[in-house]
Amino acid sequence: MKRILKPRLNRSHNTVELVATAEGKAKLAERSKHAGLLDDTRRSFLKLGGGGALGVGALAMMNGEAKAQSGDPIPIGSMYPLTGPAASDGQGYKRGVELAIEEINDYGGILGRPLEPYFVDTKNMSASEVVAAANFLIDRHEVHAIINGYNIGPNDAEYEPIADAGIIYMHVNTAIQHHETVKSDPDRYFGCFMADPAEYWYGAGYITMLADLRDSGVWTPQNNKVAIIVGSIPYSIVIADAMKDAAAEKGFEIAFSEVVQTPTTEWGPVLSKIRQIDPAAIANTHFFAGDIAQCQLQFVENPTNSLFYYQYGALQKDFRDIAGDASVGALTGTVDGLLSDDYARPYVDAHSAKYGADSDPQPGALSYGPMHHYAIAAAIAGGTGEPGNHEQNRKIAWALKRFTFRGPTGSYWYHPEFQATVPYPTFTRDASLGHPHMLQQIQDKSKPPVVIYPEPFNVGAFQTPSWFT
Numbered sequence: 001m002k003r004i005l006k007p008r009l010n011r012s013h014n015t016v017e018l019v020a021t022a023e024g025k026a027k028l029a030e031r032s033k034h035a036g037l038l039d040d041t042r043r044s045f046l047k048l049g050g051g052g053a054l055g056v057g058a059l060a061m062m063n064g065e066a067k068a069q070s071g072d073p074i075p076i077g078s079m080y081p082l083t084g085p086a087a088s089d090g091q092g093y094k095r096g097v098e099l100a101i102e103e104i105n106d107y108g109g110i111l112g113r114p115l116e117p118y119f120v121d122t123k124n125m126s127a128s129e130v131v132a133a134a135n136f137l138i139d140r141h142e143v144h145a146i147i148n149g150y151n152i153g154p155n156d157a158e159y160e161p162i163a164d165a166g167i168i169y170m171h172v173n174t175a176i177q178h179h180e181t182v183k184s185d186p187d188r189y190f191g192c193f194m195a196d197p198a199e200y201w202y203g204a205g206y207i208t209m210l211a212d213l214r215d216s217g218v219w220t221p222q223n224n225k226v227a228i229i230v231g232s233i234p235y236s237i238v239i240a241d242a243m244k245d246a247a248a249e250k251g252f253e254i255a256f257s258e259v260v261q262t263p264t265t266e267w268g269p270v271l272s273k274i275r276q277i278d279p280a281a282i283a284n285t286h287f288f289a290g291d292i293a294q295c296q297l298q299f300v301e302n303p304t305n306s307l308f309y310y311q312y313g314a315l316q317k318d319f320r321d322i323a324g325d326a327s328v329g330a331l332t333g334t335v336d337g338l339l340s341d342d343y344a345r346p347y348v349d350a351h352s353a354k355y356g357a358d359s360d361p362q363p364g365a366l367s368y369g370p371m372h373h374y375a376i377a378a379a380i381a382g383g384t385g386e387p388g389n390h391e392q393n394r395k396i397a398w399a400l401k402r403f404t405f406r407g408p409t410g411s412y413w414y415h416p417e418f419q420a421t422v423p424y425p426t427f428t429r430d431a432s433l434g435h436p437h438m439l440q441q442i443q444d445k446s447k448p449p450v451v452i453y454p455e456p457f458n459v460g461a462f463q464t465p466s467w468f469t
Helices: 021-035 037-045 058-067 087-106 127-141 158-164 176-184 199-217 236-252 268-277 289-300 315-326 347-354 362-381 388-401
Strands: 005-010 015-020 074-080 115-120 146-148 168-171 190-193 225-229 253-262 281-284 307-311 333-334 405-407 411-413 438-441 450-453
Touching: 058 405, 074 087, 074 127, 074 236, 087 115, 087 347, 127 158, 146 362, 168 347, 168 362, 168 388, 176 190, 199 236, 199 307, 199 333, 199 450, 225 236, 225 268, 236 253, 253 268, 268 289, 281 289, 289 307, 289 315, 347 362, 362 388, 362 405, 362 411
Parallel strands: 074 115, 074 146, 146 168, 168 190, 225 253, 225 281, 281 307, 307 333
Antiparallel strands: 005 015, 333 438, 405 411, 438 450
């Protein structure tokens, strides 16, 4: 079959553009009319910000002016841990997808077709469980896309059935391995997108944050020592290794590092060793909220004058609920966190209205944004593609990379080589393109952590922890 369109990398803008022959343009126009995407609709859409931050308003306009392909529901799959040690995150991701689909359907679905979600529990997130879930969604429900939270453990094994089916897969596994997998065969893995930066950036970013706190004068460290408690899974180890690599350049010494078999709630032995070193800062790279809440409780029984940073899990309400007063002063961070800005407020309000004022909107924000971005990209591309419809799904993949979407956790701009978002300010200095790598501090046990870094996303200032003497 003769190729009509081909992707071309525009180095000056770091984007992928579509090059069309005259014949190709004619055929594309004919297909667009057949799908109901008239030229006037496309021009109107582009005036609303094509290539920039798109929202449900653009989707509603496209649905209003375009003819529906058919009224049949579009099956959308999701697979995450609804039970097991990461169930609080998994349940949150499910809520994010449910809320996004409800909103998309209220605006007319995708070109007149409503979305229908299907969920599979990946439990302990092993490779066998996640691959089985992907196969089930593809074979049983014939899903057109899999919109996910994270699964820690499969090491990209689920990419194989997804690549065979040729559907879109968007996840937040936060894994540097995604970069290598996609770059190893971009044609095969065209549909695999990581909707947050890789875990590697946590390590380098943490050290940068410590240095900025020190250099700005808001924190005066008692020494230059940093202690790292390392979780035993690859995610946690990669982050710890990146911290070690970045420390010396910023004037810090990694005075202690020990791998603790996780999950665990017993932190006494490793904390005892750290107290003997009395470091200026401590980082725990394990991320299960309940586990690290126990670490904070055990630390404040006999604290040192150390900043204590917890990887991701301390963002969650469960951490504050378990640690209580002991949680106040703890630092945490994420490369994919819910922002405290006007753009995120409608999502937070909608989440509260649907799931209750006490519900935690943080996890759901990570799946809510990609679900909306997929819907808009599919509408731009002229519709969704079922398993086996590689041609249509390649158009959606192109639109995902070409049209940046601003969600409640930041901008979804996918790097053209490895199809993952990138962190701001560590990778890109453009705050409109990067996912902000936020440093947050718990300053009230009854409220979410306060974003204290980086500008312009910060909404509060660093406070000296209560356990300091």
